[in-house]
Amino acid sequence: MNLEDEFAQYRGDLVAYCYRMLASLHDAEDAVQETYLRAWRGFAEFEQRSSVKTWLYRIATRVCLNALKHSSRRMVPSAVGAPGTDPDDLAAQAPEATWLEPFPDLMLNADPALVVGTRQSLRLAMVAALQHLPPRQRAVLILRDVVAWQASEVADLLETTTAAVNSSLQRARTEIAKLAPAEDQFSEPDEPVRRALLDQYAKAFESADMVALKSLLAQDTRWEMPPVPTWFDGREDVLRLLTAKLRPGEGQRIMVETSANGQPAFAVYIRGREGTFHAHQLQVPTLTRSGISAVLAFHRADLFPLFGLPIDRAATD
Numbered sequence: 001m002n003l004e005d006e007f008a009q010y011r012g013d014l015v016a017y018c019y020r021m022l023a024s025l026h027d028a029e030d031a032v033q034e035t036y037l038r039a040w041r042g043f044a045e046f047e048q049r050s051s052v053k054t055w056l057y058r059i060a061t062r063v064c065l066n067a068l069k070h071s072s073r074r075m076v077p078s079a080v081g082a083p084g085t086d087p088d089d090l091a092a093q094a095p096e097a098t099w100l101e102p103f104p105d106l107m108l109n110a111d112p113a114l115v116v117g118t119r120q121s122l123r124l125a126m127v128a129a130l131q132h133l134p135p136r137q138r139a140v141l142i143l144r145d146v147v148a149w150q151a152s153e154v155a156d157l158l159e160t161t162t163a164a165v166n167s168s169l170q171r172a173r174t175e176i177a178k179l180a181p182a183e184d185q186f187s188e189p190d191e192p193v194r195r196a197l198l199d200q201y202a203k204a205f206e207s208a209d210m211v212a213l214k215s216l217l218a219q220d221t222r223w224e225m226p227p228v229p230t231w232f233d234g235r236e237d238v239l240r241l242l243t244a245k246l247r248p249g250e251g252q253r254i255m256v257e258t259s260a261n262g263q264p265a266f267a268v269y270i271r272g273r274e275g276t277f278h279a280h281q282l283q284v285p286t287l288t289r290s291g292i293s294a295v296l297a298f299h300r301a302d303l304f305p306l307f308g309l310p311i312d313r314a315a316t317d
Contacts, residue, residue: 007036010053012108014060016122020142021064023074023100023131025107025306031067035060057147058157061139068135074100076128076231076296077224083233087244090230099226100128102284102298104307105259121146122261124284124296129180133172140165141172188287197287198264202255205268208246210239218291225281225297238295251315253280258307260284267309268297277313279304 014035018028038059050058075098084090103122120126121142130138136158143149143157144165155165188194197216204212214235223238224231232238246253247270254269254277265284269277279301286294304311 006052007039007056010056013053014056015107016103017057017142017147018060018064019103020121020127020130020146021061021135021138022067022071023127025101025103027067027071031060031063034063038063054149054153057143057149061143061157065135065139072098073131074098075131076100076124077226077229078222078231078233079128079132080229083222083237084230085232085237085240087232087241090228093227093229100124100131101300102260102265102282102296102303103127105262106308120262123263124261125286125294126176126180127261129176132179133175137168137172137175140168141176144169145173187289189289194287197292198257201285201292202257202266205246205266206253206255207250208242208248208252210243213242214239216291218288218293221292222294223297224295225299228299253277254313256309256313258282258309260307263287265307267304267307269313271315275315277315279309279311282307 011032014032015025015028018031018035019025022028022031035056039056077099102124130141133141139158140154143154144151151162151165151169155162158165189197200212201216203209204216217235217238219235220233221235221238222231222233223241232241252271256267256269258265258267260282261284263284263286265282267279268281268283270280272278280299282298282300282303284296284298285292301311
């Protein structure tokens with residue numbers, strides 16, 4: 001295998017790693033591009049005391065840590081302020097750069113095993129929780145618990161001691177336990193219940209069927225709409241929002257299923273006056289045995305091509 005092919009085989013892993021660090025696919029791809037540039041320029045000095053993969057992760061970590069010195073933490077709306085209650089009183093959109101972005105599963109080299117193996121650490125709730133950690137502590141947690149490096153390898157990379165790495169890891173795990181949902185809360189319904197829930201949700205949302213949506217949403221469900229900072233907590237407030245914002249009737253929306261962050265997702269298209277459907281939002285619902293417990297609805301049409309989806313769809317598509 002030549003060097004170019006060897007570099008290429010790790011691209012999906014590196015993008016996912018940098019995404020966990022930076023919470024933005026765009027920033028992660030920029031970081032991986034910078035990683036490869038540095039690797040090409042410095043390969044003559046590479047002494048092969050480690051594998052090429054480990055060497056690339058070392059470079060990527062330094063690139064991410066440097067990037068985090070010059071950027072604000074990416075968040076979800078629920079981490080910024082209290083929930084709203086009036087769907088007609090949405091706060092003005094905050095700067096886009098402050099918000100977490102979704103990760104297209106197709107970036108994981110289309111490898112189903114890799115998606116399953118990294119699913120929990122890529123889930124939106126986990127990535128959002130990671131952003132509360134200081135950058136170096138974030139790197140320690142990801143390298144140890146996701147990439148499965150030894151403490152001594154992390155210490156060497158960060159130019160510190162193994163004891164310091166273990167201490168940082170313990171603090172990071174403690175903080176994540178407070179912020180991220182417990183593992184059992186990630187548990188989705190078994191098939192075919194999961195499949196039925198997704199199909200029923202897509203049909204109900206397309207037709208703005210509030211009775212059906214009420215039966216599918218968990219009592220404590222949460223609805224967030226970055227870059228809109230206002231979010232809604234609890235089924236009744238979420239239904240009030242959807243009732244106010246969804247144009248009623250059949251044929252107003254199309255829900256196209258995709259996958260993001262190891263979770264099911266839907267690309268929502270809305271019908272324009274000319275009959276064409278236009279990209280509107282990318283929804284990532286969280287499924288639980290009690291129903292849909294959260295929806296992150298990214299109002300970002302520019303995300304659609306990253307998921308291999310067109311911006312516009314004809315009514316017959």
